[in-house]
Amino acid sequence: MLDKSLVWYASYGSNLCRDRFLCYIQGGTPQGSNAYECGCRDRTLPAEDKHLFIEHPLYFAGYSRRWGGGVAFIGSREDKHVNPKSSTLVRMYLIKQEQFGDVVAQENSVSFPVIIPWEQVVEEGKKDLIDSLYGRVVHLGEREGFPIFTFTTARKFEGYTAPSESYLKMLIKFPFDRDDIKSELESHILDKIEFYTDQGYDEAQAEELSVRDMGDAVVIGAELNKQHNPIIGWV
Structure with missing residues (x-):
């Protein structure tokens, strides 16, 4: 029961x-x-x-006093300030x-x-x-x-904020399969590029904006992923 x-x-x-x-x-x-x-x-x-x-886009915005960096939120398919195609x-x-x-x-x-x-x-x-x-x-x-x-959150933010290094280092403990994480990260970046090209940006601009949205998290995550369990949650 x-x-x-x-x-x-x-x-x-x-x-x-x-x-x-x-x-x-x-x-x-x-x-x-x-x-x-x-x-x-x-x-x-x-x-x-x-x-x-889940079919909700994830993004980082605002500032966390706990971690000293951006705060993770999920949006909805209707939100205009995040990529509606992300999972x-x-x-x-x-x-x-x-x-x-x-x-x-x-x-x-x-x-x-x-x-x-x-x-x-x-x-x-x-x-x-x-x-x-x-x-x-x-x-x-x-x-x-x-x-x-x-x-x-129900709040709207002007832009994105990258999470802190301490936040990402904590996430190396997350034990899900590396292939799932690689696919999720790649899909997320491609979704962002597609989102910006749909908004009228050319491919180079779309790629630059997608990297900006991810912030230093991509660089830190790549370095940590060489030595530790995979990182997820910030993609």
Whole structure:
């Protein structure tokens, strides 16, 4: 019998790293971060975790005091400021509804509890709960009988901001298959080039803008990938 109190949290960015995410569950300071996370009220470990591609573009913008660089967000196909053709690899954690709310609270530096109107989010597809960077909760469907949720921003940004080196070094712990990551990175860059050519830029300009969007992350990631497990989450 399915436990109706469980939901999939579809993580991206730094929470792809299980050790980093568990700081939100059990408390602690993630490697490379300068912020201590208090943990959830219920510190039960995720019942399961697995990966999934979602049809939402990922981008970096704004500034994270935790990491000293750009913040990861997912957009929607309707967003005009990101490439609508991109997909994003997420790591899903099967956790309790209360824990998901507590993770949202910690990401937004607000007090417990964050009350989430689950049925309304499912019905409407998304719900803006907090006036903060990660104040929008999004429903992404269902997997194995459990609903999938994530959170992102409702804010609009003028441009992109590359993530920090410490953020990328933390992501080398992420253990997914190297071929999947290579394909995802290549696809993401090609999607960006196509996006800009559709906007009227010539191929050279489109390539330059695509590299700009990725920032120093591409260079850092390539160097780290020579020596460590593959990096993902920032593509």
